[in-house]
Amino acid sequence: MENVLRPLIVLGGSVVLTLLIGWAVDLLLRRADARHSETGLWGRLRRARVPFQFVLCVALLRGSYDQAQVAREYSADVGRILTLVLIGSTAWLIVGIATAIVETSYSRYANAHRDPARVRRVRTQVTLIQRVVSAIVGVVAVAAMLLTFPAMRAAGASLLASAGIIGIVAGVAAQSTLANLFAGMQIAFGDMVRLGDTVVVDGEWGTVDEITLTFLTVRTWDERRITMPVSYFVSKPFENWSRGSAQMTGIVFFQVDHSAPVDAMREQLRDILRECPAWDGRDYGLAVTDSTPNTMEVRALVTAKDADDIWTVRVTVRERMIRWLTEEHPYALPRVNTADAALPPGHTNGQPPRPDRGRVHEPPRTGPGRG
Known part of the structure; x- marks a missing residue:
């Protein structure tokens, strides 16, 4: 009977204690969020309650598994498995807490500053910092998991001895990856391009949708996604329409007949812009920039x-x-001239007259016997 009750008490007690502690911590976070709702930190920390409960439960099981006296011959293996799960869940919890802190910092900055360019720059930096922290935590967690195996600890000395050679080989093999990694950091802290910027890359116009340590995604106007290595943006020129001021000047070309009323078109442009909410009222103009024979x-x-x-x-x-030209001045629209060309004097039916100079004129003949 004791062999059955002991495991149930250990496992059930760990689960119940985990639920109670998790409920108490969640209650405290809700109250803190209600009192300090302006920060948003406590509400974001509540998102990490699942990894927190997972860490707590695995830690309790890891500490009390020996007391359960179940499968003693596999005790070492079960303990190692619980240790691996505990390391992984702890890394999960750390990433969740770091994400909550980073998002809270960004929200405070965005609420305190109204400059869209500065907010996008901080958002880009915060996003990349969050990714770097997640990568570092993941690498440390994997290293800690490997060190739980005795064979890995025994090979530690030889691994350290060959770390220099491995580092050189890895650097040569992954030089493009490292280039993208450093380019991503340069983009984040060099303020070259930010999330939400309007850019033109390889003739494609779009908005920067995502920036990682290795690639950048541009969302085009037709909802396509163009993914490019971040090293492209530090090695080749590109257009950033959001750099500095977001104000822009645009042009519209019209091909019209030579008889088009330019002054009336200029007044009509002014009336159109006054009725267009998207016009900012800074400037407008209309001028003839080129002409062709037609x-x-x-x-x-x-x-x-x-x-x-x-x-x-x-x-x-x-x-x-x-539309205005079609309705009010249809003669101003481009036309294909189909009229006959005016001929020079002396031309008939498109053929030049025959010259009379040097021609011999014979007298007219009135009868067959006259000579």
Whole structure:
């Protein structure tokens, strides 16, 4: 009977104690979050309650497993397994706590500063710091798991002796990976590109959607995702429309007939922009920039507060200006000239006249016997 009750008491007691302690800690976090709701830290720490309970339960089982006296011949193996699980769950808990602290710091900064560029820069840095911390914790956890095996501890001296050679070989083999790693850190703290920036890369226009230590993802206007190594952004030129001020200037070209009313088009552009909410009111203009034998090129210049609004202004001006020309001045639209060309004097039916100089004129003949 004792052989049955002892394991049940040990296992059941560990589970019950874990649930009680987890409930008490969660209650304290809820109360702290209610009192200090402006920080948000306590509410984010509650997300780590599952790994906390897992760590607590495994630790209690690891400490009390010997008292259960179950499968004594496998006691060492079970203890090692519990140790491995405890190390992994502890790493999980540390990452959760670090994530809560980092997100809280970013939220405070975002609420205190209204500059979108600075907020995006801090967000990029915080995201990469969070990834670095997670990677370091993961590496340490894996190393700690390996050291629980006696064979790994015995081989520790030889591993340390050959660490220099292994490091050189690994550095040569993974030089592209290391280049991307250092490029990611340079992007994060060099403020070259940030999350949410509008960029043009290889002719593709989009928004930076994700930045990791090795790659960067750009979300295009048609919802595609372009994934590129971060080393690209430190070795090749690219356009960052969000760098500095987000204000932008856009142009719209029109091909019209030479008889188009340019002054009336300029006034119509002003009326269109006044009715367009995306126009920021800074500047506008319309001028003839080029001409061909059949048409002339008219350029409309508009401004907006950011890349999204400049796109809206451009398409609005293009649509409404073409509609206005079609309805009010149809003669101003490009035409294909099908009229006959005016011929020079003396030309008939497109053939030049025959020259009369040097031609011999014979007298007219009136009869067969006349000579």
